[in-house]
Amino acid sequence: MIVILKDQENKGQIDLLVEWLKKQGVSVQATEGIHRTTLGLIGDTSHIDIDLLRALEIVEDVKRVQEPYKKANRQFHPKDTVVRIGDAEIGGGSFAVIAGPCSVESSEQLSEVASAVKAAGAALLRGGAFKPRTSPYAFQGLREEGIRMLLEAKRQTGLPIVTELMDPSQIPLFEEVDVIQIGARNMQNFELLKEVGALRKPILLKRGLSSTLQELVMSAEYIMAGGNEQVILCERGIRTFETATRNTLDLSAIPVLRQMTHLPIVVDPSHATGYARYVAPMAVAAVAAGADGLMIEVHNNPAAALCDGPQSLTPDAFAEMMKRVLAVRECLA
Amino acid sequence: MIVILKDQENKGQIDLLVEWLKKQGVSVQATEGIHRTTLGLIGDTSHIDIDLLRALEIVEDVKRVQEPYKKANRQFHPKDTVVRIGDAEIGGGSFAVIAGPCSVESSEQLSEVASAVKAAGAALLRGGAFKPRTSPYAFQGLREEGIRMLLEAKRQTGLPIVTELMDPSQIPLFEEVDVIQIGARNMQNFELLKEVGALRKPILLKRGLSSTLQELVMSAEYIMAGGNEQVILCERGIRTFETATRNTLDLSAIPVLRQMTHLPIVVDPSHATGYARYVAPMAVAAVAAGADGLMIEVHNNPAAALCDGPQSLTPDAFAEMMKRVLAVRECLA
Amino acid sequence: MIVILKDQENKGQIDLLVEWLKKQGVSVQATEGIHRTTLGLIGDTSHIDIDLLRALEIVEDVKRVQEPYKKANRQFHPKDTVVRIGDAEIGGGSFAVIAGPCSVESSEQLSEVASAVKAAGAALLRGGAFKPRTSPYAFQGLREEGIRMLLEAKRQTGLPIVTELMDPSQIPLFEEVDVIQIGARNMQNFELLKEVGALRKPILLKRGLSSTLQELVMSAEYIMAGGNEQVILCERGIRTFETATRNTLDLSAIPVLRQMTHLPIVVDPSHATGYARYVAPMAVAAVAAGADGLMIEVHNNPAAALCDGPQSLTPDAFAEMMKRVLAVRECLA
């Protein structure tokens, strides 16, 4: 950590600061420039609150040299984390596709979609039971009933299930759920992160719409700090000025996260682009960029159902996409 | 609502769609252009899920003519909402300043700051007991103990208190809290919004870092849909590419929200700018733009305490700011 | 085009507006809603200035149904444009890689890099002679001398050359240049666009840092309106809040632009990511998403030269990347 002091600094205050820093267990090396003095802190600075330092009157700025995350940090844990869910594996060279409808609507719908995505090669079934909706007047999901239908589909197809948790009070309902999803809007719902950190179940953590990759990894660190190290990171688009797609899918996140952390990385092109016609090219691109998995919305009858987003693929389009995805994985292996 | 159909549309499907729309209780007027047909929906379209329509194969795009919010909509409720908290009033021409430390640290600190801000003209005391922190290793607030200290400061000074709620499970602790704050990261924590919608207590709702103003009003609508109409909106900066300030304070939000909604609007220049030196000019600017209130971080000894952000004002700087704020309010009255 | 009128509209003013619109050659169909009246304009609306309409006191909003571009519009020109440069072809299924140093530094450097990228499969040579630099004190390029060196390298290797034009006054120097690049910062330098629209030479048009895809196509339309229809669009990253990469590469631009326009699309992962280690994965991903070409920075000795950006690949890394790129193209063919 490097502390840049202000121009007209006070010698007494600097001495007090250096003394205080040494008490925090770091050693301090001062460099006097022409206009400014900088202090280099040597040792473990992860417990020093950077905001505290910035608050000091004599401090101009503080710059980190080390990352503020530990358990998720590849530097300290070079080996890829592999998350195992039933027969599926994500990470460390293993790849899995999660597919299913945006919302669980009925047993029939779910059963039909689940069979179709399984046949096309999906390894996990997704479906929303608790739905975060911008409007209080929009459909909020089948909730408990939706979870029940997902478990039924799991029994029928053998596919492990992934579904979103929105509040700690819902946790008891998720006992048999295989992977708990934390949605983009809850990526910094720190109380919720602590709760799922106390579980021993894989967590799929979606990147917030305006969260940096470092913040995503810090939220994973929250979960891991509670002892739950089975975290899957999910890039799902960030909010920008561009309106041609719902969000801007940031595929550079894959190689960047790969370097920052050992956790597996999946990509959700359905929510990111918001249009079915862009899902397949972006799914293939994500795999080419090195993603460990994909999360894809599939609906058995998007056009007639009047109950799903414009971003869902038909089972046929999904099967077609899977062929291209697997072809690219093979040729890059 | 206007539904724009795709170019090569299918007459049978259009008829089915028109029939379905009529069943939803709206009347439909078709306009045939050279390349495209559009459908104008007439009547109450607030319960029609725009995403459902966009999902249809024959639909190119759907554009709203009416806003999707009702209870918060100024069009239907032209009169300003005034939120009363003890002797303070916010909205409808009344103005109030909320001030206090970022985090509650000790009874002494809080007591000292509370007296100082009251003397300078603040009408409410703020202080964080539950603190959302990016890092799991950073100070998470004094929690229950912090709430206790706030209530003690309230008894001493008579100032009503404002503090942040992070999870529904904490609600019992907030019984004597005067205004519950929902933080920026929880603006779309819809389960939490529903819970505070069931209370009968003013809610200060902060704008999310990447939330549009319409989304902010929709989140207020969540609270109001539950029957709690005492919502105060708070602009606190949005995330942009600019790094000279922590976030970009969007003061245009004031006149824009004024037109959209009858709810009171306060501005938090401390979190938005992130630097104490920019707080006073932006507070004065917010008042000039028509804000109904301000939320300001004040700390009794930012430089020595090592326990507060670089954005806190000293009590003296706060008193100085208050003079300018009140001068501008007076000259614009 | 749909014109949404304000709530309390004035019948006389509406009649005047309708009359004026009819004089512009469009027919008008009014739809009266409960709160608002909307006018549907039927016919060719591309010459109606949307800002003019929005300015009218009785108009609430105007929404386009048709795109404002014609020559670049795929709807009117379904067949892919193929740009031919010497033996290279870009677009319509043909693919080409443009590679070379960020700046031309010397004949030796350029010659060495040109031979290396040609051997690895690049079809065009790039190199900056006129360099847009944020600081007036930074190296501004070898300018005329740089163009001379590029032409020399072209003679040696037979590779056509691509280099950036910054001002109309430089055009005479570009006579033998094969492809003129318009940089991201000049994407809306409309006078420059008009000048290159008068040429009969391929133009590589880079997307501005905060330009929407529609604005990019509108800038291509500027060039095409002048009669020069050989425009290659280049996605090179947009400015967002994320700081882990220099910009955020928006690969969704590929399928989106593919639908909007018939012009070829290339991707520049070097400038977008800003780090050599992310270039290869993003190049491969761009190809998987359907790019017609790539633009890659290659330097013969990035580490020792002290004269190039951290985003350049070594010739060896470039050759390695080319293998993966071509493998993916083959398996997706």
Place this chain on the structure above:
Amino acid sequence: MIVILKDQENKGQIDLLVEWLKKQGVSVQATEGIHRTTLGLIGDTSHIDIDLLRALEIVEDVKRVQEPYKKANRQFHPKDTVVRIGDAEIGGGSFAVIAGPCSVESSEQLSEVASAVKAAGAALLRGGAFKPRTSPYAFQGLREEGIRMLLEAKRQTGLPIVTELMDPSQIPLFEEVDVIQIGARNMQNFELLKEVGALRKPILLKRGLSSTLQELVMSAEYIMAGGNEQVILCERGIRTFETATRNTLDLSAIPVLRQMTHLPIVVDPSHATGYARYVAPMAVAAVAAGADGLMIEVHNNPAAALCDGPQSLTPDAFAEMMKRVLAVRECLA
């Protein structure tokens, strides 16, 4: 400047780097941390290209301690620059309002608006003769004829004129123009900046839609490096995800720029908000935040003319706004 070296660094390479740095005239102090070594560079580092250093294989990151601008830097020139144009002064406590139509349309229109804004207290007249338009089919301005009309209006009213230059070839037409405006889209048109740097005439430099404040100051530095030190900076909104306003007016730019530079700062709320109804509140807010001037679009008959943006004020609304602006300036004096 602080150079952070990579973890597994090579002693020989570090020695070479240190030697090279010393040759650049700076002294180097190394700090060895547990994981990383950092080099502190002492002396004048403004001529060291930060990109060159970042390119080195052994370098992890480079952080600036000093700003890369000199002539515009308040640290080296603490006294406010005052730009004098006829009787008007901008900066150093002096305040001036620039007003007029977006585009010059006719002598009558200009004459009428000029008289009206003068009567209301404007000190300079603005009007676009060369208009940057997104579409090649939109009105491009009256060009030469527009300049002629502006000069005529100047003779009539005595108001100095401000108008936009889009290309160096137009400079001869601007001989009698008092202030040359460089538009947002040309803020990083470096060739144009160099050309106006060679003039001895005030330049009003608008912030680019996605430019940081440091980049704005660097563009001013380009002009000043050419010897023209009469630069006025103009905040006119940045591009964000928010769509309720055309751009997001960043009023924090005022106190931030005030600290960075001694140059005067004006604010353009018309282009920033895009709607006439938001112009007055934001103009007043800008003045409250400390702006040295305002730039306001005024049209004599926005509703009937069909020739101006929805952001123009009527002369009456402008006069009303001026009263509030001057009231705030007075009460904050």
